[in-house]
Amino acid sequence: MILLEFAAQGVRGVAPAGGRATLRPGYNVVSADGAALRRLLEALLHPDPRDGEALPRAPGGPAGAAVRAGLTLVGDDRVTYRLVRDFTAGAQLHRFDAERRAFSLVSQDLAEIAAALRAPIGVPPRARQGALLTIAAADLPSRRPSVAGAAAAIPQRAPLSPEQARRRREQLEGERVRARASEKVQQELDGLQARATELEVALRDGARLREALAAAGRARDELAPVAAARDALGDADAALTAYEKAAARRADAAARVQAERAGIEEAEASGAPLPFWRAPPFWAGAGAGALLAAAGVAGAAAATGMRYLALLDIPAFGWAAWVALRWVSAQEAWERIARRRRVVDDWQAKVEAQFERDGAAVRGALAALGLARPTELREVLGKLAEAEAAVTGARTRLEAWEATPGARGAAAEKARLDEQQAALEARLASEAGGFVRDVRSIEAELQRLEAEATAPAPAAPAPVVAAPGAAEPLRELLQRAAAELGGSAAAAGRGVAEKAGQVLAGLTSQRLGGVQVDDRGGLHVLVAGRPAAAISLPPADRDLVFLAMKLAFLEQGLAGGRRVGLVDDAFQGLSDGARRFAARLLKQAARAGQVVHATADLAFREAADHGA
Structure with a gap:
């Protein structure tokens, strides 16, 4: 069983906005008088012909005014039911017909309704509800006399003397005057509170928009370092595009440098050319030329035919010269390799320097944010843009809502009602002077005093004993x-x-x-x-x-699932930390079913899954 909605009319302390309040599975906090709402829900879930006697009536109503309530719930059979009860006339239980898409009457007999609530709807018996699924302030030990002190706590009251009765009557007359005055003020205050509740519902959209704006602002504030890095970059998109182009040029240059270095290393692998004066072919040619030249000189001196051998020294010396010229050519090629290496080194240095200049801002932003790649910087900049767009959109929606006549009128009326309510509360405190009983209780005590004054002397009181079976x-x-x-x-x-x-x-x-x-x-x-x-x-x-x-x-x-726990203001005397701890426990317990907690305490409203 899960409660979906309840409505109340003529019940003091239970005045839902619009006459009804919606509930959801989980932890629900309802702004109502705790004891009054708990008694009302118990009267609906466990109907009895005398339930109307225990419900507090709204002040200011005519005598015999109708006290009505309604409850919509989903039973254990997964069917939606609606219970409508007039505590002076009767009750009706309706069942939702899915085929007709309408509610059909189940019963108008209170006993049959009570049986149907137990099965198939699944309302637990009243004893189980009270023992396991209800936390009520009235059950606290400090509000109940102990068994040991029962006889002393309930002594027989001795009759008052005439003088005591006169003074007591004067006190009650004064209290009745204050009670009547406070009842009128309380009636006005209840009307203001009911209207204020209606305005709070009307202003709830604005509260949700403000919460959305605050949440968007917090999300944007979390990206404040990203915003600072973006501001340092100036045009972030242009800076990232320039960085990517510089990185591409650097990569292309690195590939070309690597290819050039590979060619240089291959050329250098053979080593520097051997000097011609250390080359055997050179000395072979030079030596042969010298010998041939000497033979020719000797042959000319001897006038023999050997002088023609001197002609052969020309190709020999030519060979030696050719070897020397080859060395010169190889030496020039070797020097060109060295110059080429210096050129490649200088080019690489220039490329690296240009990349350092072009990408300094982006690398600074990456270092400030602890990122490794420009793509990650683009992602966080995109998140920042989305967060700023969310803030702008939320602010625009809030401004549009605040500009509507209904919102302006509701806000102004709510402020005016708060002032009137504060004035009435101050007036109530000054006129009533604290707690004042209702007029009917005071008049009943006055009638008792009159009856005692005309009644004969009472007999000796019997000793008072504790009720049998009473327990601490x-x-x-x-x-x-x-x-x-x-x-x-x-x-x-x-x-x-x-x-x-x-x-x-x-x-x-x-x-x-x-x-x-x-x-x-x-x-x-x-x-x-x-x-x-x-x-x-x-x-x-x-x-x-x-x-x-x-x-x-x-x-x-609640661990069995689909059960409803009822809680009133039993925690109101605890410290703020203890109340917030209790709110977390109630929320945790409600996960398996539903908890309806009647209180106006903000400590519990903040933890609630749903407020009504």
Whole structure:
């Protein structure tokens, strides 16, 4: 079973905007009086003919005014039902017909409706709802008298003397005057609060737009280093394009340099040319030429035919000269290789220097952002552009909404209502002077005083004894849980003791530790590392132990899925940190089903999955 919507009319403290409030699976926080909403939902889920007597009536209405409520829910059979109840006339349960796409009547008999709510809809019995799935402020131990002090806490009241009765009557008359004045002011205040709630709904779109603008601004602020790097680049696209072109030119130059160096290294592999004076062919030619020249001179002196041998020295010396000329040519080629290497080195240096100048800004941006490649810089610049576009779009939508007449009028009226509400609250505090009972309670006490004044003297009072079977609140909590879970109170307590100990430690900032349960169902708490009976703790600490156990039982009760937990202002006396911790626990427990928490506390509203 999951609740989808509820509506209320004439119930004090429960005034949904537009008369109805929507609910969703998960953790729902409803701005309403906690006890009033809890009693209203219990009256709808567990109908009884006398439910209307327990509901607080809205002030200012005529006597006998109708008190009505409605509830839409999805049952365990996956069918949508609608319950409409007039607490003075009757009730109707309707079932949604998927084929006709309309609701059809199931029953108008309250007993049949109660049976249908249990099955097939799946509403748990009232006892199980109260024991495992409800956390109510009225159940806190500090708000209930202990069994040990029952006789002393409820003594028989002795009749008042005439003088005491006169003074009491004067006090009640004054209190009635203040109550009537405060009731009128309270009626005006309730009307203002109802209108303020309607305006909050009207302004909810603006709040969502402001939240979207704030979220977009936070996302943009997270990219502030990227924005600084972009500003340093100037035209980021042009800088990145220039960097990519420079990188391409550098790569092309590097390839050509590598090819040139390969050719140079291949040419240098043979080594420097051997000098001609160390070459054997040179000396062979020169020597042969010299010998032939000497032979020719000798032959000419002897007048023989050998003088013609001198002619052969010409090709011999020519050979030697040719060898020398080849060396000169090789030497010039070797020197050209060296010059070529210097040219390649100078070209490479110029290319690297030009690349350093062209890409300095981009490399600085990459270093500032801790990036390795320009493509990554383009990606983060794209994200920055998207974030800035989101901020611009959100601001444009908010400005457009604020420019609408409805938004301007609602905002102005809300400010005016806040001022009027503050004035009425101040007036209520000055006229009422604090807590004032309702007029009917005061008049009832005045009638009792009048009746006592005319009644005969009462008989001696009988001794007051504690009601049989009454239990201390913490022990009663375990007994009620055991009755629903089966087994003993000790077993029920031990089943959640570990979780309750963790919750108690979180609620008390580790001041109180683990929870232990003895064989008789008695609760013990670790205080400064030593176990102490929970019943002996101060009232405030007993309330914390009670809340820790209830939160643990609530989580256990919701673990089965599709169950609804009801919570009122049982946490209002805790510190801000403890309330926020409890809100996280309620949200975690609601994941398996649904929790309806009636409170106006911001600590719980901020953690809610849905607010109504």
